[in-house]
Amino acid sequence: MTDPDPRSRPDADPLHAAEPAASDAPILPARRRVRLGRILRLVATALVLVLAAAAAAFVWSYYVTAPWTRDGQVRVQVASVAPQVSGQIVELRVTDNQTVRQGDILYRIDPFDYEVAIASAEAELKNREADLQVKRTQAQRREQLTTLSTSVEEKQQYEGTAKIAEAALDSAKAQLSQAKINLARTEVRSPVNGRVTNLLLRNGDYATKGTVNVAVIDTDSFWIDGYFEETKMPHIRVGDRAEAVLMGFGESLRGTVESVTLGISTANAAPSTQGLPSVNPVYTWVRLAQRVPVRIRIDHVPEGITLVAGMTCTVSLGEAGLRGRDWLLTAWARLRDQGRRPPREN
Structure with a gap:
């Protein structure tokens, strides 16, 4: 028998019919939020991976191929003064670390x-x-x-x-x-403009012909030798712009690449028995890149910086080296500033 009145069935009750619709309504937005959260997490993870890969590529390029080095050194020519005649020194006209001009008398021989x-x-x-x-x-x-x-x-x-x-x-x-x-x-003169260094003479000493007894640093001959790894040599050209930051100074020296050394010494070139080469049999799996000297002419020295032969510096060449150096210095400054900040109070 069929029920003549469908409204008499429990499931036909309007109140009972509205309950499933009310319970299903919040389910769909919740699932959408879950899916959206997963997508955002995947995107964020991918973005982090991309940024990490880019940073790794930049660091690799900067440290391995970009033309820069911390192994730089200030160099200078030293004039070794020796008398051309022998005799007793009767007048010493200079003192240690005294500045002299070319042609100034250093001392007089009897x-x-x-x-x-x-x-x-x-x-x-x-x-x-x-x-x-x-x-x-x-x-x-x-x-x-x-x-x-x-x-x-x-x-x-x-x-x-x-x-x-x-x-x-x-x-x-x-x-x-x-x-x-x-x-x-008998009047021994300075051959260059410079400064007397390590003076050990005194009046009454005997000057022997051809024996060096005075050293004068040629202040017009300062240059910088940058020792670059061989992996960076393809990016170094004569005439490239160069900047050098001395240890202990903030301002940088400007210069130009003047020349590149074409040879460095090797231990395997030493002759052995019968003049044959002596080859070292030890071979390490991890090989360090050789260092090649690059001569840099100094074009500008900031005021307040006194060049001293033997000073160490960081040298950067070309646009790539300068950009990488600036990025590294900025990152180091930020880390240093963060280390100086006082801790937060809870």
Whole structure:
């Protein structure tokens, strides 16, 4: 039998029919929120991975290929001054670390022996001049005589004697010039503009010819040697812009790559028995990159910085090296500032 009145069935009750619709309504938005949360987490994870990969690629490029190095050093030429004559030092005109100009007198050697040498050379010169005059007169007189009064052999003999006297006169002139030069060399002068360093001389010391006794730092010859890893050499070119930051100073020196060394020493090139090369049999699995010296000409030194040979510095070349250096310095400054901040109070 069929129920004549469908409304009499319990499931046909409007109140009972509305309950499933009311319970299903909040389920769909909750599932959507869960799916949306999963998608956001996946996107955030992917974004972090992308950023980490980019940072790793940048760090790899900067540390392995970008032309920069912390292994830089200030270099300078040192003029080693040695006297060209020997003698006792009678006047020392400089002190240690004194600034000198090219041509300034460093010290004077006792000139007495060299003044005597000049007087002796002048006397010898006069003697040779007089002797030459006599020999020439004799030769001219014999030349005017006929073969009845003198022989051809005698004429040739007197002519040769005159030439010997002329050569002796030239030798006396050379000796006089040498004596004057030696007297001038008793005043030992600075060959460069610079500063005297490690001075150990004093008045009364004996200066030996050819023995170095004064060192002058050439202040016009400062340059920087940057020792770059061989993996960075493809990015280094002569003429590249360079910046160097000295340890202990904030401002940087500007310069230009002047040259690149074409060879470094190797232990395997040492000769052994029968002149054969001595090859080291030890081979490590992890090989360190060789360092190649790059010479950098200094174009600008900021005020307040005094260059000292032997100072260490960080050198960056080209745009890539400078950008990487700036990024590294910025990151280091942020970490340093965070370390200086006071801890938060709970």
